[in-house]
Amino acid sequence: MSDKTWRKRALVVAAGVGVSAVVLAGCTSPGGTDGGDSAPEVVDTQIILAETNEVTSFNAATPQSNLDINGKLWYATHETFAYVNDKMEVVPNESFGTMEKVSDEPLTIKYTLTDNAQWSDGTPVTTDDLLLGWASGSGYFDDATVDEEGAVVSGTQYFTIAGSTSGLEDTEVPEVSEDKKSLTLVYDTPFVDWNLQWLLDQDANPVPFHVLAEKTGVTAEQFTEALTTTPRGNPEAPVEPNATIKTVADFWNTGFDVTSMPDDESLYLSNGPFIVDSWEPTQSMTLKINENYKGDRDPAYSTLVFRFVGDSQAQVTALQNGEVDIINPQAGGDTLQLLESIDGIQILTGPQLSYDHVDLSFRGEWADPTVREAFMKIIPRQQIVDTVVKPINPDAEVLNSQTFVTSQTEPYEKTIKTNGSDAYGDVDIDGAKELLAGRTPTARILYNINNPNRVAAFEAIQATATEAGFVVQDIGREDWSAQLESDIYDVSIFGWISPGVGNEDIPQIFASDGGSNFTGVNIPEVDELAADIQTMTDEADVEDARIKVDQLLFENYYGLPIFQSPGVEAHTDRVSGVTFMANQTGPIWNFWEWTAEDAAAG
Template identity: 40%
Template sequence: MRNSRIGASVATVAASALVLSACAAPQSEVVEGSSISVAWNQAFYSYNPDTSFGNATANANIVYMSNSGFNYYNNEPALVRDESFGTYEIVSEDPLTVQYTINDDTQWSDGTEVDAADMLLAWVANSGVLNTPDFDPSEFTDPDTGEFTDEYPTDVVFFDGSIGSGLELVSQTPEIDGKTITLVYDDFFVDWELVFDVGMPAHITAGKALEIEDPAEAKQALIDAVQNNDTEALAAISSFWNSGFNFSEMPEDTDLVVGSGPYTITDFVADQYITLTANENYRGDNLPEIEEITVRFIPDPLAAVQALANGEVDIISPQATADVADALAALDGVTVLGGEEAVYEHVDLTFADSKNGTFDDPLLREAFLKTIPRQQIVDTLIVPLNPEAEVRNSQLFLPGAPGYDETVENNGMQANFGEVDIAGAQALIAEAGVTDPAVCILYASNNPRRVNEFALIQASATEAGFVVEDCGSPEWGGLLGTPGAYDATFFGWQSTSLGVTNSSATFRSDGINNFSKYNNAEVDELLSQLDVTLDPEEQIDIQLQIDKLLMDDFYGLTIFQFPGVTAYSDRVENVNPGPLSPTIFWNVWDWAPTENN
C-alpha cells in the first residue's frame, strides 16, 4: 500500500507524548547459514520510498531493513533514538534549530562514510526549497505506469520528495560540517523529531547523475550544487533521485542497493521474491542474528497461509479474512497473533486530472459518496473477524481517540453518508444535468478483499445511475496520483508515526500523499497552524475544523480500521509486530533462528 512514509495520523497524539527510549543493547552475532522467508502482499519496485512513485509500504519495508536512521518506532509504540547511528538535539528554540550528527563509524554498505553530504541531499530532496518554481510534472507522467516519461525535461530542478512534511519550513540552506548538519526552521514545527532522516546515499545519487566515480568527489559535487544553487547540476541530481532507484528486479548496477542498515539486498527476482543478507559493514547496535531474509510476494492471503503451512515461508502478515483465520487455526507449529492495525480503509475521489472528469462537479461527488455501502462492507468483510467492528467516520481521528466522538457529531460523514441513499444520489445526478456519469475506480485487483469491496461499490453506484469502470490493477500502487488514470480509488492508509502533523502530507494542496489533487486554501492554512500548535486541545480543535471541511468538499469516505493477523513458524522467534509501519519488520534484527531452522 502506497503511503508508508507519510501516512495519516494514527491518533491526535501531541509530539510531547512521544516516548524516547535508550538505544538497544548490541545483539549477538549472525548465525551462519541461518535463513527465513517472509510473505508480503505487494512486490517491491523502488528503493526510494520518499518519492510519490515509490511511496509504498512494500518498498519501505525493504528500505527499513537495509537502511538505518536517527530513530524508529517500537511496538508499544514509542519512539526510540538509535544513537549508534547518530544523535540530534535542539540547540535553539527561537528560531527552532536542530543539529544532527552522524557517528564516526557509521558507513554505507560499500564502505563509504555516511556524512553531512547525505543529510544535505535529504534536506534538498524533501524540502523542495530549490525546486524550479511552478513546475508541474503531471504532463510527464505515464498514466499506465505512474513513472516519469522519456519526455521529462532535463533543465528543471524537481525533487519529487516528501514536500509538506515539515522540512519546507527549513527554507535556508543548512550549514554542514563533516558529519553534522544544522537545520534552522522558519517557524517552530511541532513534529520536528519525525521529519528528517538520511535517505539515499549522496555519493551514489550525485555520482550517477553527474558521472563521477570517486565517492568523495561526488559528495563534494552535490554539496557545491546545493550551496551554489547550480540549476544544471541539481536538475540532473533531482532527476536521478526521482527515478534512478526504481527497479523491479536485481539491477546490474549494484550501487543502486547500497544501504546503511543491518541488511543489504543481494537477490531480486521480479514478482517473486527479494533477498537481503546481513550487511558486513554495519556498525550499529541493531546487529541481526539471521543471516538471510527472503521476502516473497504473495498477494492472496490464503495463498500466504498455504505457503506457511508448506514451510515455504516462516512469517506472514496477510490481510485478515474469516477464511484466513480458519485456515491458520488448523495449523500446527505456528504462533498466531491478532489485534487491530493502525491502517484504515478509505475511498477517495479525484478532484483534477482524472480519467473522466466526473468529480469536477461537487454534486456528482456527493452523489457517488451516497452510494458507498460502508456498513455492508464492514458487516460482510470485517465483522466475521472482529464482531465489534464499526464503520470509521473520520479522516483524521482514530476511533476511541480524543476528539473522535466530537468530530463524528460535527463533520457530517455519519449524518449524511451513514446509510446508502440511492434516491438522493439519483436526485443529485439529475440536478447536475448529466446521464450515465462514468467513474473509473482504481484498486488492487489481485487482493480478494478489495475485489469484493469493488463488487459491492459497483453494484450500489450502478443502481444510482453511475457507469462504474473496473480500473483495478495489480500495479495500483504506482498509479496513485497519476493524471488520467482513474476517478476514484480505495486502499488502506498505513500510519507511520504518532505525529499530529502527518495529515498535512495527504490533505495539503502540495502534499506528497495528495493523490486526489485536493486543493482548499482554508485547509492549507489550518494545516499550517497545526504545524506550530503545541497545545493538545488546540490541536484537536484545528483537526475538527479540517475534518469538517473535507466532508463539506466531499473529499471521500473512511470505511473501517483493519483487523490484524501475524503468524510465524517454529523456525523463528522474537516476532513482535507493531501497529505502525513497518509493522512486523520493526525489530527485524531481533528475529532469531530456533533449533528447527
C-alpha cells in the same frame, strides 16, 4: 500487509524509551546489543517473511515508489537517527548518530554522525547524504506552479516526493562541519515534529549521495556550492533551474526504480544490518548480513527473505507448510479461522493504524460537487464492513473520519459529532438520483485486482453506483499504485497506513500541494490548517485542527473512509521475538531482536 500506500508520519509522538533484547536459542549473546566485539553469535539460518507486494524501487520516497514493501526493505537495510517501536514511541539510534535541540528560539537542531555510520561499500555516511535529504525533503529550491492535474506549468520542481515538505520547507540552508560529521538545521518557525526529520530515511532521502555523484558527474563540492548559492524558490518569480541540483534530482526521482536485480550494485547499497543479496522477480528477495555494519541492531541470524505472496490464504497455507516463518496478511474473512486451525504457530492480533477509503477526483466531470456528493451517497460501507472485517472483528464499525481512526477513541468520538459523516450512514440511491437529475456520469474505479478485499469493495460499489445512474468502468489493475498520480480514474479504493507518530499526514494528503494529494482537492482553509498544524505545540490545538480538517473534507465531498483495518500476524514456533506492530512497518519493526532455530524454513 495489504496493498496500502506508505503514508508519511501521522498521529501523535510519544516519549522515546529503549527496547529489550531477545536471547537467541542455543547462543549466549542477544541480538541488538552494542555492536563490535559484543555483537551476537549469528546462526546460519534464514527467516522468511511473506509480503503482499513486490519491491519496485530502492528509493521509497517518490510518489511512484510509496509502497509498504519498499519502506520495509529500506528499514531492513538502512539506519538513521531513530526508529518507532511497537508502542508508537520514537527511539533514538545513537550508534548511528544523535539529534540535539540546540535552541528553541530559533529552533535549532544539530545532527551528529558516529564513525559507525558507513555504506556497505565502505564509504562513510557524511553530511553530503544529510544535505541531500534536506534538499529533497524541503523543496527549498522549488519555484514550480502546477495545474489542477498536478502538472508543472511554470518554474521547476526538483525532487518529487510522496510526502510533504512541511517543516523542512521552513528551514535555512544547513551548516555543516569541516569533517562532514555534523549538520545544523535552523527553522524559521517552531516545528512540533522536528524529531521526525531524520534527513537520511525512507521519507526524505533513502539513497547515498556518492552514488548520485557517480551517476550524474556532480561532485559533493559542486552540489554543496549549488545548495549554498541558489536562492530559495519563489513560484511567483520562477528562474532558470540550477543545472547541478536538477541533474541530481532527475536521477534521484527515477534512477532507483527497478523491476529485477540490477547489475549495478551501487543502486542498492546498505548502511544497515542487511544488504540485498538476490532477487527472483515475482517470487522473493533475499537479504544477507551486511559485513560492514557496525551499529547496535545486529541480527542473530544470517539471512532474511521477503517472499512475495499476494493472497492472504496463500500466505496462511505457506505458513502451515513451513514455506515461510512470518506472515502479516490482510485480515480477510477466513484468515483468522484458518490460522486458528494450525498447530505450531503463534497468532498476534490488534487494530492497525490504517484505514480503507474511497477517494473521489476533483477533476473533469467530478469537479462538480453534486457528482461527488451523489457518489458518496451510494457507497455501501456497512455492507463492505460486514463482508470484509466483521468475520475477524465482530465489533467492527464503519469508520466515519478521515483524520482519526476508531482506536483513537476520544478525538474520534468528538469529530464524528460534527464532521457531517452522519449524512452517509446508509446507502441513499434516491438521494443520489435526485442530485444527478438524469445525468449519467462515468465512474472509472481504480483498485487492486489482486486484493480480495478491494475486489469485494469494488463489486459492492459497482452495484449501487449503477443503480443510481453512474456508468461504472472497471479499471482495476495490478499496477494500481503506479496509477494514483494519473488521470485514468475518477474513484480510487485503497488504504493508507501510517507510522503512528507525527502530524504530517494532513499536509501530505489533503493540502493542495501535498505529495500524496492524488484527488486534486484544493481547499484553502485546509491548506492553512495544514501549515499551522506543524507549528502547534499544544496537543489540544492539534486535535482541534484535525477535527476541522475532517469537517471540511466532508463538506467538500472528498470521499468516504470505510473501516479501520484489523491486523493479524502469525509466525512459526521456530521464530521468537516477533511482536504485533500496528503501524506500516509491521512485524519487521524489530527484526534484529528475532531469533530462530538452526533450521531453514521449508
